[in-house]
Amino acid sequence: MTATTMRVGQRANLFADRNFKWLVIAPSIIVLLVVGIYPLVYTGIVSFQQITMMEEDTSWAGFMNYAALFSDGRLWESFGHTFLILAIALPIELVLGLLMAQLFLEKLPGKQVFIALLIIPTVISPIVAGSTWRLMFDNQYGPVNQIIGWFAGEPTAILWITRPEWVYPAILICEVWQWTPFMFLILLAALSNVDRSLIEAAEIDGASFWKIFFRITLPVIRPVMVIAILIRALDLFRIFDIIWAMTKGGPGSITETISIYTYIRAFKEFETSYAGAIAFLVIILLSVIVIFALKRVEIAR
Amino acid sequence: MAGLRLRGVHKFYGKVHAVRGIDLEIPDQGFTVLVGPSGCGKSTLLRMIAGLEVVDEGTVEVDGAVVNDMRPKDRDVAMVFQNYALYPHMSVFENIAFGLRMRKVPNAETRERVHRAAEMLGIPELLERMPRQLSGGQRQHVAMGRALVRDAKMYLFDEPLSNLDAQLRDEMRTEIKRLHQELRTTMIYVTHDQVEAMTLADRIVLLRDGVIEQEGDPLELYERPTNRFVAGFLGSPAMNFVPARIEAENGGLGVRLPDQTVLALPEGRRSAYADQVGKTILIGMRPEHMHRDREGEQRDGFGRISVTVEIVEPMGANTLINFHLGETSILARLDAYAAEQPGQKLDLLVDMNRAVLIDPESQRVI
Amino acid sequence: MSDAAIHRKPLFGRTRRRMTARFAVAVLILIIFLFPVYWLFITSLKSAAEIFARPPVWYPAEFNLRTFAVLFKDGDVWAIYNSLIIASVSTVVAMVLGTAAAYSLARFKTGGQNLAIWIISQRMIPPIVIVFPVFLMFVWFGWIDSYVGLILLYIAFNLPYVIWMMRGYIEDIPIEVEESALTDGCSRWQALRKIVFPMARTGIFATAVFTFIFAWNEFVFAMILTRTEVLTFPVLVTHYYGAQSTFWAKIAALSVLGTLPVFFAVATLQRFLVRGISMGAVKG
Numbered sequence: 006m007t008a009t010t011m012r013v014g015q016r017a018n019l020f021a022d023r024n025f026k027w028l029v030i031a032p033s034i035i036v037l038l039v040v041g042i043y044p045l046v047y048t049g050i051v052s053f054q055q056i057t058m059m060e061e062d063t064s065w066a067g068f069m070n071y072a073a074l075f076s077d078g079r080l081w082e083s084f085g086h087t088f089l090i091l092a093i094a095l096p097i098e099l100v101l102g103l104l105m106a107q108l109f110l111e112k113l114p115g116k117q118v119f120i121a122l123l124i125i126p127t128v129i130s131p132i133v134a135g136s137t138w139r140l141m142f143d144n145q146y147g148p149v150n151q152i153i154g155w156f157a158g159e160p161t162a163i164l165w166i167t168r169p170e171w172v173y174p175a176i177l178i179c180e181v182w183q184w185t186p187f188m189f190l191i192l193l194a195a196l197s198n199v200d201r202s203l204i205e206a207a208e209i210d211g212a213s214f215w216k217i218f219f220r221i222t223l224p225v226i227r228p229v230m231v232i233a234i235l236i237r238a239l240d241l242f243r244i245f246d247i248i249w250a251m252t253k254g255g256p257g258s259i260t261e262t263i264s265i266y267t268y269i270r271a272f273k274e275f276e277t278s279y280a281g282a283i284a285f286l287v288i289i290l291l292s293v294i295v296i297f298a299l300k301r302v303e304i305a306r
Numbered sequence: 307m308a309g310l311r312l313r314g315v316h317k318f319y320g321k322v323h324a325v326r327g328i329d330l331e332i333p334d335q336g337f338t339v340l341v342g343p344s345g346c347g348k349s350t351l352l353r354m355i356a357g358l359e360v361v362d363e364g365t366v367e368v369d370g371a372v373v374n375d376m377r378p379k380d381r382d383v384a385m386v387f388q389n390y391a392l393y394p395h396m397s398v399f400e401n402i403a404f405g406l407r408m409r410k411v412p413n414a415e416t417r418e419r420v421h422r423a424a425e426m427l428g429i430p431e432l433l434e435r436m437p438r439q440l441s442g443g444q445r446q447h448v449a450m451g452r453a454l455v456r457d458a459k460m461y462l463f464d465e466p467l468s469n470l471d472a473q474l475r476d477e478m479r480t481e482i483k484r485l486h487q488e489l490r491t492t493m494i495y496v497t498h499d500q501v502e503a504m505t506l507a508d509r510i511v512l513l514r515d516g517v518i519e520q521e522g523d524p525l526e527l528y529e530r531p532t533n534r535f536v537a538g539f540l541g542s543p544a545m546n547f548v549p550a551r552i553e554a555e556n557g558g559l560g561v562r563l564p565d566q567t568v569l570a571l572p573e574g575r576r577s578a579y580a581d582q583v584g585k586t587i588l589i590g591m592r593p594e595h596m597h598r599d600r601e602g603e604q605r606d607g608f609g610r611i612s613v614t615v616e617i618v619e620p621m622g623a624n625t626l627i628n629f630h631l632g633e634t635s636i637l638a639r640l641d642a643y644a645a646e647q648p649g650q651k652l653d654l655l656v657d658m659n660r661a662v663l664i665d666p667e668s669q670r671v672i
Numbered sequence: 673m674s675d676a677a678i679h680r681k682p683l684f685g686r687t688r689r690r691m692t693a694r695f696a697v698a699v700l701i702l703i704i705f706l707f708p709v710y711w712l713f714i715t716s717l718k719s720a721a722e723i724f725a726r727p728p729v730w731y732p733a734e735f736n737l738r739t740f741a742v743l744f745k746d747g748d749v750w751a752i753y754n755s756l757i758i759a760s761v762s763t764v765v766a767m768v769l770g771t772a773a774a775y776s777l778a779r780f781k782t783g784g785q786n787l788a789i790w791i792i793s794q795r796m797i798p799p800i801v802i803v804f805p806v807f808l809m810f811v812w813f814g815w816i817d818s819y820v821g822l823i824l825l826y827i828a829f830n831l832p833y834v835i836w837m838m839r840g841y842i843e844d845i846p847i848e849v850e851e852s853a854l855t856d857g858c859s860r861w862q863a864l865r866k867i868v869f870p871m872a873r874t875g876i877f878a879t880a881v882f883t884f885i886f887a888w889n890e891f892v893f894a895m896i897l898t899r900t901e902v903l904t905f906p907v908l909v910t911h912y913y914g915a916q917s918t919f920w921a922k923i924a925a926l927s928v929l930g931t932l933p934v935f936f937a938v939a940t941l942q943r944f945l946v947r948g949i950s951m952g953a954v955k956g
Contacts, residue, residue, distance in 0.1 A: 033770060040828035051805075151727050229953055245891070249910065280804060
């Protein structure tokens with residue numbers, strides 16, 4: 006009833022409303038700039054200098070560090086190791102996850118309990134996961150060799166962690182164990198969201214199970230699957246914890262990934278500028294993938 | 307009580323010019339309906355009145371004071387939303403009481419007013435429920451109750467019935483009309499449904515593409531549309547438009563239809579078109595303004611057309627028949643008592659006093 | 673419909689026998705996936721002799737809490753306490769900042785699609801890439817091996833996730849509800865407090881739990897930016913790997929202590945698990 010008595014300061018209020026959106030997002034942006042952009046800029050600058058543990062030589066080195074990257078065999082091996090793990094683990098996780106999701110898609114007694122328990126590996130610390138499997142793979146006191154021994158009919162003593170030919174299977178088993186439930190849970194949700202009437206219509210048309218799966222189910226869940234793959238691919242690209250817990254990159258440098266190698270150059274050998282160059286290379290590689298990936302995620306929303 | 311006035315109101319969404327210079331006076335205690343096809347700016351206009359959208363240009367005035375910069379909470383308006391916007395974490399009672407609590411109304415009075423509003427809407431037994439336990443119609447009642455409990459200056463309705471099924475919609479329409487007659491407060495109602503607009507409004511404001519096409523009381527818009535859009539928008543089934551030509555005929559004036567029939571203009575209307583002879587026009591005829599010609603008599607102000615029935619749709623109270631005049635498909639609404647058959651020849655009388663003639667260039671009624 | 677059901681011959685069918693078979697396969701899978709966790713738990717409860725027994729002991733003669741006692745006596749549980757402080761405080765702050773930012777993105781599309789994408793892309797950067805400059809920054813500020821340093825870093829590290837998830841949860845709340853509150857007489861802040869936050873509370877809770885877990889499990893930053901005072905539990909676990917000997921009992925016991933909170937957290941999350949781990953891509 007008091008419209009004529011417009012209060013002083015209401016214009017100020019509306020002004021606040023109009024700027025409100027920037028006001029509330031500002032703190033987050035500032036934090037992200039400090040922790041997100043500053044290190045990138047710093048890394049970029051450092052990578053053109055010659056800082057090592059011995060001397061803080063900030064003189065301009067041009068592309069010296071970047072040129073050195075190309076002749077650094079250990080770097081390219083670490084890239085190779087990373088992509089090897091990615092290329093083997095990701096498809097296995099995807100297929101296993103999909104099969105498990107199919108298994109749990111329909112009614113099953115205690116389904117929710119199963120799902121709750123199956124997700125456990127994914128949420129525990131990767132350091133704990135790596136440690137657990139190191140326990141499991143211990144050549145003398147671990148159960149893995151014992152179980153293989155039962156099937157082989159004779160005691161086995163495979164040196165999982167220390168033999169070059171066995172260390173990758175060990176790492177991959179741990180990785181697949183920890184992250185297959187992730188794929189499983191996401192794909193199960195995606196499959197459950199597939200409109201039943203689509204499948205029923207195809208059944209009435211006489212399509213077989215596999216036809217329905219490849220022609221209808223898979224295309225429908227594809228967007229979600231792509232996102233799950235992207236999330237996992239980005240995780241695998243920077244894989245560090247599991248391997249650190251299991252092998253620290255060893256034996257030798259045979260399980261060094263990009264992250265582990267960068268860490269060693271920066272914090273064990275204190276070759277700051279060189280590590281900076283590696284980091285920058287990684288960022289360039291990643292930003293291409295990340296931007297592509299995020300557009301997908303954003304579109305899928 | 308409040309009189310509302312909009313002057314030169316504009317709204318832009320990025321490059322989209324959603325509301326283009328609306329001047330409008332909304333009378334105190336009246337029931338004003340903003341109606342138009344989707345995207346015509348009617349909801350935006352309502353939201354600017356509520357203070358939910360910034361007015362980019364122009365002014366919104368209440369009782370002569372500009373309220374452009376006033377926040378919604380200070381405008382003393384109550385609003386019912388299309389999706390009801392009930393607070394899902396509050397009981398029905400708390401939903402209805404929320405506006406009073408925000409205005410620090412004493413508890414006892416709040417309780418009394420909530421119960422009164424609930425009685426009014428016939429939902430006292432729902433007060434303890436949560437919104438998720440309600441049916442669509444019940445939610446709608448709660449949304450209404452939430453507005454009605456307030457002693458607001460203005461009540462705003464943003465398509466409040468469009469999520470209801472047909473029967474419930476008819477019931478609620480009557481209900482809203484009754485409430486307005488009891489409360490006699492300013493109500494502004496947005497809808498895309500011309501039936502709702504016709505039945506509820508004291509005053510209709512018909513919008514298209516962000517401008518007002520015509521405003522006035524419902525029958526005025528219905529009987530005397532100023533342009534083809536208004537003529538076609540109001541009325542169900544919609545008005546038929548047939549290309550035709552004005553001709554001199556037996557000393558009078560007539561309209562020649564595509565099938566060469568000439569419909570004579572009644573005496574009172576002739577002078578208006580005397581200088582338009584030979585002009586190509588559209589003639590607009592409402593379905594309900596065509597009747598069976600039973601006796602073959604010549605009635606003054608009616609013109610006869612002979613048609614071949616194509617489709618018959620009995621509606622119970624009346625019957626829709628479909629036929630062609632030239633290229634144009636026409637619908638007529640006839641009394642129900644004689645069953646026509648497809649293929650049957652039929653003579654119809656067209657009420658030429660109520661037919662509208664439209665200039666196809668300007669789309670305006672001439 | 674029922675005709676279709678009769679003709680249907682899915683991979684894992686519907687008949688009773690098939691159901692039993694599926695159940696058996698499910699149990700087998702569960703055993704495979706949980707066996708390592710079981711092994712970790714019983715290792716933490718074994719006596720020294722049982723840990724180094726050959727063949728390995730699958731079930732300890734008695735539940736031996738000796739290792740846990742040692743962890744408490746030596747003060748190693750301090751790492752759990754550190755993790756708790758760091759994860760809790762950083763979660764609370766990240767939730768406050770992130771929810772505010774998410775509200776802005778959800779309701780006003782602040783900065784358009786690009787700002788949202790930039791924010792979440794911050795999450796994708798490998799920690800190892802930014803940790804060195806952060807390390808130097810922390811050396812200047814004297815934040816190495818301090819609560820404040822790690823807490824600030826975790827706030828920043830988890831902020832993109834919080835913003836991204838909360839944006840989705842807020843977008844799920846119809847804007848009309850908020851507008852209705854505004855016309856009912858709320859200020860914007862009152863509408864947030866009385867309507868938006870209560871409606872988003874489950875999303876807020878789920879996001880907070882995930883944020884907590886991420887901080888709780890984080891390793892790379894913690895390893896590089898701590899020394900002795902504020903070691904978090906994953907870092908301390910790796911300290912038990914000696915050059916000569918590995919302290920299996922302690923590794924297992926501390927891992928168990930560090931895993932229990934996560935179990936409880938996940939148990940509370942059932943409905944939001946998928947949405948949380950898929951970064952909102954699947955609403956579950």
